[in-house]
Amino acid sequence: MIPRVEYEYSSNIPEDATFWMPSEEEIPDDEGIGYFRDVWMILNEPESEVRNIVTEEETLIEILDNLAASPQDYELIAEAIDSQDAETLPAGLLRSEFMQRAESLLQEPDDQPSSLRGLEVGVAGLSYALSMIGAVPVASCRGHIGEHAWSPNPVAFAALDRPRAEWLQPFISETGCGFHISPNREQFLAIEAPSIRDSSRLARLILENFEGRSHLFNRWLDLALIDSIHEASFDGES
Structure with a gap:
């Protein structure tokens, strides 16, 4: 079972959206933007x-859906996927069934990145799909159980300009997802979903409708310029 958080999601672009996008000079070399914790840049x-x-x-979502019999199971299995560590699961049936289905996905070579590149299941695909279209994902969360959870439902924050936000809007509407602006993060648009299945469907729609069409948008970060800025800064400090 995949938990769903049911409330009214609005696919309308917020009227007070700033459509801010960072310049090359505003991209850090070793952390993210927006004062989120434990984040990094995922660009182009x-x-x-x-x-x-x-x-x-x-x-991985299909494995979760098939194995989790309760919200607590879901949280445990999702954490095992995120950490690539089945030892976090309770011993017995849950762990043995999980290993039969997911062992090959957890055992990545030491010199290879994890299958979700360090992000959480359910928002990794969306975050990378946003980066692919030239938006700048800045933080994400698959949603967690508990009163101290950062978000109860899947959400990805991103810097988006107007053309990209308007292009995304019909896909967000089709998948039952929504936009919102979070207090103290007004420069970003947050894209939220009722469940990780919905955020995953949104990622798939973005991929399939954008593939081979990079000409749609004009504003792209110049990764070579970002590298040269940080190299110059490093040389100046040495």
Whole structure:
């Protein structure tokens, strides 16, 4: 079972959206933007990489849906997927069934990135799909159980300009997802979903409707310029 958080999600772009996008000079070399914790930059990801992540995530969500019999099971299995560590699961049937289905996905070579590139199941595909279209994902959460959870439902924050937000809007509406602006993060648009299945469907729609159409948008971060800025800064400090 995949938990759903039911309330009214609005696919309308908020009237007070600023459509702020960072310049190359505003991209840090070793952390994210927006004062989120434990984040990093994911910029201009290629379509082939995004397709791999979205496809892997769909497989993992099916494993979650098949194995989790309760919200507590879901949380435990999702955490095992996120951490790539089945030892976090209770011993017995739950762990043995999980290992039969997911062992190959957890055992990545030491020199290879994890299948979800360090992000949580259910929002990894969406975050990378947003990066693929030239938006700047800045934080994400698959949603967690408990009163101290950062978010109860899947959400991805991103810097988006108006053309990209308007292009995304019909896909957000089709999947039952929504936009909102969070207090103290007014420069970003948050894209939220009732469940990780919905956020995964949104990632798939973005991928399939954008693939091969990079000409849609004009504003792209220049990764070579970002590298040169940080190299110059490093040389100046040495």
